[in-house]
Amino acid sequence: xxxxxxxxxxxxxxxxxxxxxxxxxxxxxxxxxxxxxxxxxxxxxxxxxxxxxxxxxxxxxxxxxxxxxxxxxxxxxxxxxxxxxxxxxxxxxxxxxxxxxxxxxxxxxxxxxxxxxxxxxxxxxxxxxxxxxxxxxxxxxxxxxxxxxxxxxxxxxxxxxxxxxxxxxxxxxxxxxxxxxxxxxxxxxxxxxxxxxxxxxxxxxxxxxxxx
Numbered sequence: 001x002x003x004x005x006x007x008x009x010x011x012x013x014x015x016x017x018x019x020x021x022x023x024x025x026x027x028x029x030x031x032x033x034x035x036x037x038x039x040x041x042x043x044x045x046x047x048x049x050x051x052x053x054x055x056x057x058x059x060x061x062x063x064x065x066x067x068x069x070x071x072x073x074x075x076x077x078x079x080x081x082x083x084x085x086x087x088x089x090x091x092x093x094x095x096x097x098x099x100x101x102x103x104x105x106x107x108x109x110x111x112x113x114x115x116x117x118x119x120x121x122x123x124x125x126x127x128x129x130x131x132x133x134x135x136x137x138x139x140x141x142x143x144x145x146x147x148x149x150x151x152x153x154x155x156x157x158x159x160x161x162x163x164x165x166x167x168x169x170x171x172x173x174x175x176x177x178x179x180x181x182x183x184x185x186x187x188x189x190x191x192x193x194x195x196x197x198x199x200x201x202x203x204x205x206x207x208x209x210x211x212x
Contacts, residue, residue: 010096010099011092011096014091014092014094014095014096015088015089015091015092016088017091017092018087018088018089018090018091018092019084019085019087019088020084021087021091022080022083022084022085022086022087022088023080023083023084025083025087026076026079026080026083026084027076027080030072030073030076030079030080031072031073033079034063034072034073034074034075034145035056035059035060035063035072037142037145037146038052038053038059038063038145038146039053039055039056039059041146060072074144074145075141075144075145078137078140078141078144078158079137079138079141081137082134082135082137082138082141083134083138085130085133085134085137086130086131086133086134086138087130088130089126089129089130089133089134090126090127090130091126092126093122093125093126093129093130094122094123094126094192097122097125097126098114098119098122098196101114101118101122102114113200116193116197119193119196119197120189120190120193123188123189123192123193124185124186124189126189127182127185127188127189128182128185131178131181131182131185132175132178135174135175135178135181136174136175139165139173139174139175139176139177140158140161140162140165140174143161143164143165144158144161
């Protein structure tokens with residue numbers, strides 16, 4: 001449907017590819033992410049409040065005994081939607097933004113590629129937009145994780161999660177903790193841009209030798 005010469009494919013394909021990456025990685029790594037989240041917040045306050053889990057193996061065994069293998073995938077749909085949306089916007093906006101820069105300013109660049117700091121700026125802007133759009137879904141998914149497995153579950157459905165967050169913190173509650181994630185997004189941007197730079201330099205070195 002989207003051939004290599006179709007103009008819209010240059011915009012659509014990066015977004016679809018990013019979404020596919022997010023969906024795949026979330027499905028594979030979600031059980032570990034789920035256990036990690038449960039262990040992270042499982043901190044006893046004093047001697048009367050004991051921890052529920054004592055390590056990863058203990059967490060896996062207890063979740064499996066109480067909920068079976070399905071217990072490791074509670075909240076998967078929301079998390080998958082959130083991560084797919086994030087990766088789709090992140091990769092799509094970065095690739096399209098960098099391509100737009102090259103189309104307009106590559107002639108002024110001696111290497112014919114975007115400078116490192118320009119690419120880093122585009123990547124960081126893409127990460128900020130992607131995180132702002134997808135963070136509410138991540139918040140809802142995380143809350144469902146935290147309350148899963150408890151005897152008195154305050155959150156049963158997504159509607160109840162949303163209602164409880166709004167009642168407690170208002171709309172701002174969906175973005176609680178996002179500032180720290182925005183700062184950490186710099187590392188992801190550096191990885192993406194550094195990969196592009198190394199790939200471009202490697203291709204330049206290989207061209208004279210006729211290696212594809």
